[in-house]
Amino acid sequence: MVSASATDVSVLSAALATPYDSRGNVDESKIEAVVDSYISRGVEGMYCCGSSGEGLLLSADERVRVVAAAARASDDRVPVIAHVGALSTREAIDIAVRSEAEGAVAVSMVPPIYYSYGPDAIAAHYRAVMDAVSLPMILYNIPQFTGTEFDPASAADLLADERVIGVKQTAHNMFHLERMRHAHPDKAFIGGFDEVFVAAIAAGASGAIGTTIGFQIELFRAAREFVGRGDLVAAQRVQARINEVVAELVDIDVFPAAKHVSGMPFGGLGDCRAPFRPLTAEGRARADRVADLxxxxxxxxxxxRGDGRR
Incomplete structure (x- = not known):
């Protein structure tokens, strides 16, 4: 198995929603169908069991099954990253070791949550997982959920570790992103909020992992292309379209609504697990209209894009 490098993960990756069957169990065949479809449409990487994938609502066994199904479907065509963050270091290690065996090329983790841990404990948690596998690590910075923020100072120790290849920056602080990239130019800084994709690229992000990338990959590829051409006005116009979709999903109920839209081409992916509430009939109708949008x-x-190529 080949591990990923910072360059390998500097791509547009879908944060996969986890499909369930009619009994609420993980549906591996549907995972394979989603991944194959996404790759055929131009998605460049898969991120399993993060926030969009309800990772912390799944058992360890289920999380490994999701990774295994995504890796089978990818068949080395795109990198498959396993989010292995867990309440305990022991569980995170277990998920990481088994995800490596099932084909993940990198692991990613939120810092430990619930208890208030100091920086030494957080660093030790990450290093214990990295010691247990041969895969590189991507720090998952999502302070609004974890209460811990990786910034240029707090991330410096871990970013100095060669096994850490980057940061998934699911935070709006572009100043911190730019400063971390300035201090660690060999690492991958990956945007995690779809609504600031263009801003993240301008600040130095080299890729993105997003909730809506799977079902609007064409917009993200176009925005990246326009930035590369130096056409900021066109990039901003595409970002505004992405944001119109994001704003509507947030207003409905972002994770259940995004999962509904993601699942429409596949006959549905099931509701998000409790304590998420199923979408109301009105919410489903609004989510259907998001797909049209x-x-x-x-x-x-x-x-x-076609006009610009002529």
Whole structure:
């Protein structure tokens, strides 16, 4: 098995929603169908069992099954990253070791949550997991959920470890992103909030892992292309389209609504697990209209990309 490098994960990766069957169990065949479809449409990486994938609502066994199914479907075409964050170091190690055996090329973790841990305990938690596997680590910075923020000072010790290849920056602080990248130019800084994708690229992000990337990959690829051309106005226009979708999903109920939209081409992925509430009939109808909005935005954006190539 080949581990990922910072360059390998500097791509547009879908934060996979975890499909369930009619009994609420992980549906591995549907995971494979989603991954294959995403790759065929241009998604460049898969991130399993993060926030969008309800990772902390799954058992360790279920999380490993998700990774295994994604890796089978990918068949080395794109990198598969396993989020292995857990309440205890022991459980995180268990998930990481088994995810490596099932085909993940990198692991990622939120810092330990619930108890208030000091920086030494957090660093030791990450190093214990890295010691247990041969895979590289991506720090998952999502302070609004964990209460811990990786910034240029607090992340410096871990970023100095060669086994840490980057940071998933699911935070709006672009100043911190730029300062971390300035101090560690060999690492991958990966945007985690779809609504600031263009801003993150401008601040130095080299890729993205996002909730809506799977079902509007064409917009993210176009925005990246426009930034590369130096056409900031076009990039901003595409970002506004991405944000119109994000804003509507947030207003409905972001994770259940995004999962509904993600699942529409596949006959549904099931509801998010409790304590998430199922979407109401009104919420489902609104989410259906989001899919129509995405289709309209993709068509308009593809036309613009075509005009720019002529």
């Amino acid at each position: 995405v289709a309209a935005h993709v068509e308009a954006t593809e036309n613009e």
